[in-house]
Amino acid sequence: MRHRVPAVIANVSQDQRIPWLAYEPTFVQSLVMVPIRTLNPIGAIGTYWAAQQEPAPQDVKVLQALADTTAVAIEKVQVYSELEHRVEQRTIQLQITNQKLA
Incomplete structure (x- = not known):
């Protein structure tokens, strides 16, 4: 994973990694x-x-496609979470401003 590429290991007992x-x-x-x-x-x-x-190379491609889809899903969750946090902060600011105006 340090090299950011798939690791294909045909024999785990013979691979130094x-x-x-x-x-x-x-x-x-x-x-x-x-x-x-x-x-x-x-x-x-x-x-x-x-x-x-x-x-087979196709097996590795399918697995990488799954990982890429997982990355997109994780990033969408992070973006959604950040947006939700911003909305909460803006709501608090609006409530404080409304209290001052009242």
Whole structure:
């Protein structure tokens, strides 16, 4: 994720990026991780396989599309939250102004 590109790992026990001891007791043999937001990643979405395999490029594209959609949804929630906060602040300002006018 530091490089902002998908990580495709066909064999988790042979890849230096993987903390093998964490995966050894699990079923995971292969994985793909893609960043949520490529410019400034805020997380990742992954797929795991119980068998060693090289995923198809289309699988990686679909997973990245899901991550991109997730990024858009998160950003929309953040924008909505910011707008809601601004409306609350303006409402308070209007109430104070109305009290002064009264």
